[in-house]
Each structure stands twice: as C-alpha cells, then as structure tokens.
Amino acid sequence: MKVNQTIQNIHAPAAIAIADGIREMESQGKQIFKLQTGEPCFSTPEYIKKGMVKALESNQTRYTYSQGIPELRREICSSLNTKYGTEIAPSDIFITNGGVSAIHYAIQSVIEPGDEVIIFDPSWPQYANITSLCGGKPVNVSTRANLCIPDTGLLETNATPRTKMVVLNNPNNPTGTIIPGDTLNRMIKWAYERNIYLLFDEVYDHIVYSPGFVSALQLDNYPLYRDNIIYINSFSKTFCMTGWRLGYAIVPEPMKGNYLKLVQNSITHVSAPTQWAGVSALAEMEAHQDEYAAMLGVYNARRVEIMKLLQEKSWEYIHPDGSFYYFIKVPQNVNDFVTDLLNTHRIAVVPGIAYGKDFADYFRMSYAVDDVSYNGFVSWLKKY
Secondary structure (H helix, E strand, C coil): CCHHHHCCCCCCHHHHHHHHHHHHHHHCCCCCEECCCCCCCCCCCHHHHHHHHHHHHCCCCCCCCCCCCHHHHHHHHHHHHHHHCCCCCHHHEEEECHHHHHHHHHHHHHCCCCCEEEEEECCCCHHHHHHHHCCCEEEEEECHHHCCCCCHHHHHHHCCCCEEEEEEECCCCCCCCCCCHHHHHHHHHHHHHCCCEEEEECCCCCCECCCCCCCHHHCCCHHHHHHHEEEEEECCCCCCCHHHCCEEEECCHHHHHHHHHHHHCCCCCCCHHHHHHHHHHHHCCHHHHHHHHHHHHHHHHHHHHHHHHHHHCCCCEECCCECCEEEEECCCCHHHHHHHHHHHHCEECEEHHHHCHHHCCEEEEECCCCHHHHHHHHHHHHHC
C-alpha cells in the first residue's frame, strides 16, 4: 500500500495554510512571532556538546550495538531507577532516533493489519499517522468532556476485540494536562486483563509544575503489569536536544525480538557520538541542576503570566500542569482567528483541529520560544 493512501496530513489544512503563510511572509523579510513549534527555546547545554566533542576526539565514530551503547543504557537505568525506585535493566532499553522512532518501532512491533490503537484526543498527530503506516486503525477518542483527561470509562466504551494498544501521552501535548496516578493504575489493570499494550510517551516528564505527575514506572503495580507497558522518552525536551535525534524505549520482554529487528533493518544504530553526548547529559545532569531549574523557572513564569492574562479576559483554556503549551479556546471561527493572527499581527500558532476533530475551536501556542516571539504574543494578548 502506498504511503499517500495510508497517512493523513500531519496537520489539518488550516495548519498547513499557516505554515505556508509563514514561509511567504519570511520570504518578504517580515518578522514572525513563532509560537507554533514544540521545542525548547534554550540551546543544548555546553557540557553535553563537550561530551560529543570528547567522543569525536577519542574516535567513537564506528559501528556499535543496534540496541544502543551499553554506557548509555546503563546511565538511563541509573537515572530512572534512582528517580522512580524501579529495577530497569540495560537489556530492557533500546536507543532510537528520537522519541518518534521509539514510538514507530513499538507500534510496528505489535500491530497487524486491521488492529486498532486507541489514541486520546487532543493528541500529537503522529500517533495516528504511524498507526496507519503500520497497517493499523487509529481510534481517536475525544476527552473534551473530561477536561482533556483520559479515563478507563472511555477505554471501555471504545475498545473492541481488535484493540491492541492504547497511547497515553503524559504530560500531554498539546494541553499540558497530567493523568492522575489512580487513573493510570486503573488503566494498567484494565489493559493487563485484556492483553492490550499501553504505550506511555513521557517526553515532557521533567517539565512539570505541580506534584501531581506520576510516571508509569513508579506506579505500585508496574512490576506486575510491565509486560503490557511500553515506555517512551527522549532527550529532546529535557536536554534541549531536539535536533540531535536521541530517544529511547523500555520494551517488554515479548516485544524485544521484533523491536531489535526493526532497529537493525532501518537505522542499524543511532549515531555513536550522539549516544556519547547522551551519556554526558545524564551522567553530569546532577552537577547542572541549577541550569535545568533556571529553564523550568522561565517556563513556569511564562505559564503563570499567560494564565493571569487569560483569566483577566475570561478566555477558556485547558489548565497546563506540564509541558510548555497552552491550549486555548478561541472567541470566533478558529480558521479566521489564526489566519488573522498571522496576517495582521505576525503571530503563528497551531489550529486545534490538528490535534483532533473535536477541538476545532482551540489553538495551541508554545511559550518555550525566543523572548521576541513571547513578548510579541503577550503584547498582543494584553491589547486584545
């Protein structure tokens, strides 16, 4: 089957029009306040760059293990086991080209043609696209009535005998919501009893503003149900390494054989110097906690400032406890709104319909942007 027959546009037509408009305006020399992209506004910390330089100078430039270099897998285990009290082993971990590859391999490892994957909207569009590419059927389930929080009731209502996997993005993109721990416990039990995989995408796990975040790895029943749990994470958001393309998965025992075959026959392995940079990122993270705390402080200050402005103007929004986005309800037609925002005010955001058909009256904006773009948005919001 051809790709163009299986994959939908990553974004809705309105979002594509925004991207085209940005390119056109930039070609005319106009400055755009870009709040549409989901990546940190900070550069990769210097100590991580030095880690790659050191690897290059010591000639760590040859083929290595498809599953990932042992040093990086050990550092990941040490970090997670210390943080969450787990007993993850290096043999459980696969290093991938960013989180998206980790997700792709996970879905492809278990999905047969026609199998269904439940995806809670609003959601990152690639979940559905990857499912389609793998021959599966994405089942997008709206959480609008639940303030964008998934629950087991929605699983009960939408699961069928063909359901093979459920995707949980926690903290969520685009809303910043966090799934309560008791809800996660019920979901894991529900999935285990039906032999359904839960795929946890926790790439924003270090960007949280409340004590409510609970990782899948620290749930009381994780050890019992771990063969039904796939854990995905990435260096992109926490370590400001989006362009480095470094992620990883914790893969349950029944999946490991298929997962390794997919890595071997697609990328062979992730760039060796990049993996060594990842070793530095984790091994020296504690010594650079002030730097990461400062980043989180900037995000949180912006989150609070925007929240106050939205409340003053009585705008509806989904309350964000994590990530670095706001999902805001617009006071008029969303296509007209975002188009006017770009053409008149040179502010670029993403229409909410890109994250689910039930959210056509929302837009997503990132506050992890450069100072000029952030201040441009705040100035506009104050005057609106």
